[in-house]
Amino acid sequence: xxxxxxxxxxxxxxxxxxxxxxxxxxxxxxxxxxxxxxxxxxxxxxxxxxxxxxxxxxxxxxxxxxxxxxxxxxxxxxxxxxxxxxxxxxxxxxxxxxxxxxxxxxxxxxxxxxxxxxxxxxxxxxxxxxxxxxxxxxxxxxxxxxxxxxxxxxxxxxxxxxxxxxxxxxxxxxxxxxxxxxxxxxxxxxxxxxxxxxxxxxxxxxxxxxxxxxxxxxxxxxxxxxxxxxxxxxxxxxxxxxxxxxxxxxxxxxxxxxxxxxxxxxxxxxxxxxxxxxxxxxxxxxxxxxxxxxxxxxxxxxxxxxxxxxxxxxxxxxxxxxxxxxxxxxxxxxxxxxxxxxxxxxxxxxxxxxxxxxxxxxxxxxxxxxxxxxxxxxxxxxxxxxxxxxxxxxxxxxxxxxxxxxxxxxxxxxxxxxxxxxxxxxxxxxxxxxxxxxxxxxxxxxxxxxxxxxxxxxxxxxxxxxxxxxxxxxxxxxxxxxxxxxxxxxx
Numbered sequence: 152x153x154x155x156x157x158x159x160x161x162x163x164x165x166x167x168x169x170x171x172x173x174x175x176x177x178x179x180x181x182x183x184x185x186x187x188x189x190x191x192x193x194x195x196x197x198x199x200x201x202x203x204x205x206x207x208x209x210x211x212x213x214x215x216x217x218x219x220x221x222x223x224x225x226x227x228x229x230x231x232x233x234x235x236x237x238x239x240x241x242x243x244x245x246x247x248x249x250x251x252x253x254x255x256x257x258x259x260x261x262x263x264x265x266x267x268x269x270x271x272x273x274x275x276x277x278x279x280x281x282x283x284x285x286x287x288x289x290x291x292x293x294x295x296x297x298x299x300x301x302x303x304x305x306x307x308x309x310x311x312x313x314x315x316x317x318x319x320x321x322x323x324x325x326x327x328x329x330x331x332x333x334x335x336x337x338x339x340x341x342x343x344x345x346x347x348x349x350x351x352x353x354x355x356x357x358x359x360x361x362x363x364x365x366x367x368x369x370x371x372x373x374x375x376x377x378x379x380x381x382x383x384x385x386x387x388x389x390x391x392x393x394x395x396x397x398x399x400x401x402x403x404x405x406x407x408x409x410x411x412x413x414x415x416x417x418x419x420x421x422x423x424x425x426x427x428x429x430x431x432x433x434x435x436x437x438x439x440x441x442x443x444x445x446x447x448x449x450x451x452x453x454x455x456x457x458x459x460x461x462x463x464x465x466x467x468x469x470x471x472x473x474x475x476x477x478x479x480x481x482x483x484x485x486x487x488x489x490x491x492x493x494x495x496x497x498x499x500x501x502x503x504x505x506x507x508x509x510x511x512x513x514x515x516x517x518x519x520x521x522x523x524x525x526x527x528x529x530x531x532x533x534x535x536x537x538x539x540x541x542x543x544x545x546x547x548x549x550x551x552x553x554x555x556x557x558x559x560x561x562x563x564x565x566x567x568x569x570x571x572x573x574x575x576x577x578x579x580x581x582x583x584x585x586x587x588x589x590x591x592x593x594x595x596x597x598x599x600x601x602x603x604x605x606x607x608x609x610x611x612x613x614x615x616x617x618x619x620x621x622x623x624x625x626x627x628x629x630x631x632x633x634x635x636x637x638x639x640x641x642x
Contacts, residue, residue, distance in 0.1 A: 160588050163224040164216050170228035171212055175205050178235015181472060185243040188473030200258060204235060207265045214269045218276075219585035223518055226584070229511045230562055230577055234261055234570075236504070237563035239472070240484070240491050247478040253565050260567035264574035271578040278582045282526045285338030288331040295324040295331065296374065300381055313384050313557075325378070325387050326572035329394065329537050330579070332374075336395050337529035339367060340402040344525060347403055359407050371395040372415045376422070383429035386556030390540050392416060397536040398529050437554040454481045458490040458549050469497030484565045486557060489549055505546070508561075512539045518580050521587035531583045534576050 179201035186193050208231045215222055238261065242254035275281075281288075298315050299305035306314040306321065314321050340347070352359050375392040378384050396412035423430035432450060439445045440452040440459075447453075457480045464475065477483045477491035484491070493501045512535050519531025541558050548555035559566055561573045 160221060160590055162216075162220040164212070164220060167215070167224035167227060168212060170225065171208050171231060174228040174232040174235065175201075175208055177232050178239060179204060181236055181239035182242050185239055185473045188471060189243070189246050191246070200238075203258060203262065204231075204238070207262055211265055211269055214272055215581065218272045219581050221585045221589040222581040223514050223584040223588070226511065226514050226518075226577060226581060229507050229514070230574075233504070233507060233511075233562035236492075237488065237560075237565075240477075240488060240495075240563070241565050243473055243495075244478055244484045244491065246473075250478065250484050253484055256567075257565050257570075260570050263567070264571040267571060268574040268578035271575060272582065275578075275582060278527050278530070278579060278586065279524055281334050281530070282338045282341065285335055285342065288334040288338070292328045292331040292335060293374070295328040296378055296387075297381065298324045313382050313387070323566070323568040325382075325384065326568040327575075329387075329390065330534075330572060330575060332391055333394060333398075333530055333533040333537065336371075336398045337526050337533055340399060340529055341524075341526040344402050347399075360403075360405070360411075365411070367395075367399075369415075372419065376419055380423075380427055383427065384557065385423070385430055385433055385554065386544050386558035388419070388423075389416075389544060389556065390537060390558070392419070393540045394533055394537055398533040401532050402525070402529055433554040433556070437551065440551060454487065455549070455551065455555060457481075458487050459551065461490045461494040462550070465494040465497045465501075467498050469493075469495050469500055471495060485559055486545075486564065487549060488564045489546060489560055492563075504563075505542070508538070508542050514584075515580050518584035518587055522583050523587070527583045527586060531580055534580055537576070538573075 179197075182200065183193060183197055185191075186197060208227070211227060215227065238254060238257055241250070241257050244250040245252065245254045299313050301315075304315040304317075306316050313325055314323055316322075347360060371392055375388040378388045378391065392412070392415070396409060399408050399412075400406075424434060425431075436445060436452045436455060440455050442452070445452045446456060461475070461477060461480055464470065469475070472495050475491075475494040477487075477494050480487045480490050489501065492504060496504075515531055515535030515538060519528045519535060522528050522531065538561060541561055544553065544556050544558050545560050547553040548558075559569050562570065
C-alpha cells in the first residue's frame, strides 16, 4: 500500500459511537442514582427521559455520519456527558419545592437545541458562507444585546436587565449574540488582516498598531461598556471584549493587542466601579463577602457565602448525588449549579467535570488551528475562547477568585437560551472540524489560499468555469489523497 494511504485521515465515527454510549451511561446513570438515593420509584419516567436523551444523541451521530463524517469524534460525547449531568442535577433539585418541574423543561430545551444544531449541520454545507454575513452579524448583535431594554420586553432580574419576555416564555438574547459577534469579528479580521498588520510605531519589543486600526477594538470596547452600563451585565461585557481581544491576537500574533486590550479592560473596570451601581455592588460583595452587614442586605453576599460553605461541605469526595443540601443556595440549578456539583460530587467529581471542559476547549482550538481558511480559524478559536471565558468567569465567581457575574455554566445550568446557543456553537465547530480533517483532493492545481482553501470547494464555481469539481473526481481522489496537516492517524 502506498505511503500516502497509510496517513489518510479516518472519519472515526465508530470511536464517537463508543464514547457516546459511555456518555449516555454517565448522564442517565446519574439520574437513576439520584432517584435511588432519594428513594424515588425508578419507573417509566426515568426510562422515557433516558430514551429521549439516547435517541437525540444517536440521531445527532447519524447526522454527522451523513453531513460531516470527518468532524472531531470527541466533541459530541463530551457535550452529551455535560448536558446529561446537568439534567441529572436539575432533576435532583426538582425534589425541593422551589425548583420543581425544571428538569422536564430542561429536557425539552435539550431536544429543541439539538434539533436546531442538527438542522444547522444539514443546511449549512460550508462554514465559509457565514463570512458573507459579517456586517449583518454585527447589526444582529447590536439588536440582540439591546433588546432587553426595549419597554415591554425587558425583564430586570437580580439587578441585571438581560432577559426578554414573550408571552409565558423568557429568553436571554445575549446568548445568541456571542455567536453573531464571533462571526462578525472573524469575518472582519479575515477581510482586513493585511491592513491591520501594516507596520505601526515600534516601542521596545512591541509594534503598536496604527491609530486608525484601533477603531474595531474601540467599537468592541464601546459595545462591552454599553452592555455593562445599560444592562448591568458584568459577565457578558467581560466575555464579549475578551472574545475580540483573543481573536485579534490570533489574527495578528501581536502581543501589543493584548496590552492595549488590558488597558481598555482596566479603564472599563474603573468607569464601571465609579458609575454603575450593580458593578460596584459586585465588587463590594467580592471584597467583603463575610461582613455581616453585607451578608444580610438585599442582593448581598448571602448567595456567595452559602455557595462557599456548600463547596466546603462536599470536601474531597462529596456527599453523594441526592445526599447534600444544594437547594439552600439561591439559583442552585442555574447560576450556582457548579456549587451543587461541588457539594454532592466533591472536589474530585467537580475537577473531572472541569477537565471535560478543558478537553472540549482543546478540541475547539484544534478544529480552528487545523482548518486552512482564516475565517474558519478565527471563528473556531473565538468560540473556544467564549467557552473557556464563560467557565472561568463562573467558577472564578463562585470560588471568590473574581467578582460574580451572573453567567451560567455551559450545558449544565438550567436555561433554554444558553443551551440553544451552546449547541449551535457545537454544530459550527463540528463543521469547521470536518473541513479541517477531511482529505485535500489534489487536481491539476491545488488552491491553498482562495476559494478552495478549506477543502470544501464550491461545486457551482466549477460548473461555471467548465472545470470538474475535484471532490467529485473519484479517479483523482484514489490516486492522490492527501491528509490534512497534523492529523494522520491521530484524532
